[in-house]
Amino acid sequence: MARALGQGARQQLKIHYLVSSSILIASGLVCILVDAPYMGTVLLVAAVVSPLLVTWSLRRTGRRQLTYLCVPTILRMTDDGYEARTDQSTTTMRWSLFGRIVAGPEFWLFFVNKQFTGFLPRRAFSTEQQAEFDGFLAAREHTRAA
Known part of the structure; x- marks a missing residue:
């Protein structure tokens, strides 16, 4: 983290x-x-x-x-966004909020108005899920550029 x-x-x-x-x-x-x-x-x-x-x-x-x-967190991903749930809080973020998502070797880094706002660790996902999410982000970026 x-x-x-x-x-x-x-x-x-x-x-x-x-x-x-x-x-x-x-x-x-x-x-x-x-x-x-x-x-x-x-x-x-x-x-x-x-x-x-x-x-x-x-x-x-x-x-x-x-x-x-650094607490146990349950992630739920949807086409609209993701939800991070802990014993103390629940945070829901829509993909449309992020102006930029940087896919790195260890994390996906999320930015709103050039401000770093969050991340998802790659190790929380299987190799197949990582590839699927990378594809989802690429398609999302392609539709935003169009």
Whole structure:
């Protein structure tokens, strides 16, 4: 589960890392060129360190959340969506809610408006069920593109 959260966060934050690091690098170079080397150095170091700090912070927060998420769960899949049921909660999600679904080797990652919102572990399904679900998602993507 921690790996799924990490993969989802990486997918979500790719652009953020690229943009923020680019801005920090450009600002640092400008500071160095206008004879403010200390500030320029700080900004260049921040360009390298900030993605590492954000990743560390997300992992730390994710570990705290895992105690609530790592519980026995019953999944029920339909053509309209899926339902995840635990002793404490029931969540129903419609496929139409997700703007993007990334099929990875371990998980299917779900995104709403470029925000990582959930996942399904592949190991919860047989090989045949995985292939069927991948086909379902491909057909769904094909009809959305049309």
